[in-house]
Amino acid sequence: MKLYHHPISGHAHRARLFLGLLGLEHELVEVDLANGAHKSPEFLKLNPLGQVPVLEDGDKVITDSNAIMVYLAKKTGATNWLPEDAEGAARVQRWLSIAAGQIAFGPAAARLITLFGAPFDADEVISRAHAVLGNIEDHLKTNDWLAASHPTIADVALYSYVARAPEGNVDLAAYGKVRDWLKRIEDLPGFVPFMHAPEEMLKSA
Template identity: 70%
Template sequence: MKLYHHPLSGHSHRAHLFVSLLGLPHELIEVDLAAGAHKKPEFLKLNPFGQVPVLEDDGVVVADSNSILVYLAKKSGSTEWLPEDPVGAAAVQRWLSVAAGEVAYGPAAARLITVFGAKFNPEEVIGRAHTLLGRLETHLAESDWLAADHPTIADVAVYSYVARAPEGNVDLSPYPAVQAFLGRVEALPGFVPFVKTPVGLTAEAA
């Protein structure tokens, strides 16, 4: 099993985190984004969208981080990470959509400004991040996990960019339930950390 990734990509981290939580043997292959390796023909054969991560598993190629989470959960044969009942499956899907939407356009976008120099409006994306965090705080004040009474791929999908939100100048201190949730994810057996970058509020704290 090969996982094409970049260490500063939160999308890559969520895939790497889940492979590790499942304890699956895998080879990490770093894609040099700065050199444009993700736009080269050989990589575009794996993912025509030119994005990391991509999972290659015995001839099966899966692109998109959330798709990789679903694939691995199904392959593991455990319904804990991805429930099969209609209500449980829908609850997980709801948060996968949040990860692809509100997380991507909020804390992830804010971090893209400081880490990669993206040309987003900082005030706008930081505002979106706090709107999301407020909703997460309300939800997590009443539940340890996002979609069930145990961890699922919903939690894996949301974790990475929320954990590194301070790198995008998004302060997590007003959100104790969110911080406690991050701690619960980090306490899971097999957890692998997302590399820290000394930018944004992280730089100020250093």
């Protein structure tokens, strides 16, 4: 397996983290986003959207971080990470939708402002971030994990951008249950740390 990634992409880390948690051997290929490697003809053959991550597994090419996790869970029969029963699968899907929605347009977007000067309204996306963090905090008051009594790909899907929310000026101080949950993920066997953004990228923060 080969994973095309970038070390400060939360989407790419999501896929890399799950590969680590599954203990799957893989080759990492860093895509030079700063110099436009993701828009090169070669890379666009892998993913016409020009985005990381991309998983290459023999002749199969899987794009989108959540799709990669579903693929890996199904390929390895990891039903603990992706339940096969209807209710369990629906609970996981709910959180994958939150990862692609409220997380992407909240803490992930706020981080894009400080790292890359993305043209979002900082107050708006930070407010969205706190709204979704409040929902997660409430859920974790009575649950250790998001979608089951054990970790699933739902937890992996939310980890990276929640963990690095402070890089987008989203303070986690008020979310004790969220911080405890982050620590539980970090204590899992096979956990792969998410690189902090270089200090010089955060000078606008």
